[in-house]
Amino acid sequence: MKNLKLLLVFTLITTLSCAQKSPRQQADGKIDGVSVAVDYGAPSVKERTIWGGLEKYGKVWRAGANENTTVSFDKDVTIGGEELAAGKYGFFIIPNKSGNWTVIFNTVNDSWGSSKYDESKDALRIDITPEFGDENQEQLFFGVMDDSILFAWEKVKLTIPVTIK
Template sequence: MCMLLLGMLLSFSVYAQDAKPKASPAATATGKIGDATVTVNYSSPSVKDRNIWGGLVPYGQVWRSGANEATTVTFDKDVMVEGQKLAAGTYSFYTLPSEEDWTVIFNKKAKQWGTQYDEKEDALRVKVTPRKSGQMNERLKYDVTEDGLLLSWENMEVPVKITASK
């Protein structure tokens, strides 16, 4: 009996040591915009000395705006995104980057692998203007601010203006 217990303990110890951290770990950003609670769930890839914009993330192609499963954004109340109404709910979040402006996409199908995007399921598309970041961001991150949503990665930020619905 003692040997069985010892064997189990050793096998669990070896298994735990083999577990590597994920290359793109799960992350969450949450905050209030007006009286709406906003939550972003995403996987956070690293730059790892790669060319991100126009390279790893090609211009002119829909991007899952994270890694692995589709990034999701949940609003507990109706909001205005760049002046357009978006109903409360959970959406997958995609972007269509270009050098000049980006199309931000809220897709009705929230639970999906990030590469399973279907344009017919779009709830809202808006244009935003990216800007140079004040700092290098090795990992992709999202922030919920009083002005909306901010995607930051490498040397770029993508602000999305969100306000309480009227």
């Protein structure tokens, strides 16, 4: 019994000390009967400059922390008027200082970060107009809404329209 207590205490201490600073989150839902799942690491702003600072303008970003962000669809969909087959995709964003931002669904969904990102593996790229607000979204957030996937972090929101094919 004493060994079991020591093991539990050790496990708790290890878990607390090794806890991810950007915990994995999952957003699940249905859009027009299509099951959608977004798996992502959720970093926090922590008083940092995010856009143009931590995340450089014009550069591919994994849209989260640690392992790639992934988006899964159990049926074929249309995103921003473009067809995308059912499947699990690596999800990336290219933020821009002005104008539209690019969202990317890449066929490689098991990379770490964006250092090995390969544009030739893109299944779909679309431009989205970012929404800038006054309120700060401290922790990165994805949500599956009635007709879209919502991305929000810092003072930026992207609404990615999804319909059935």
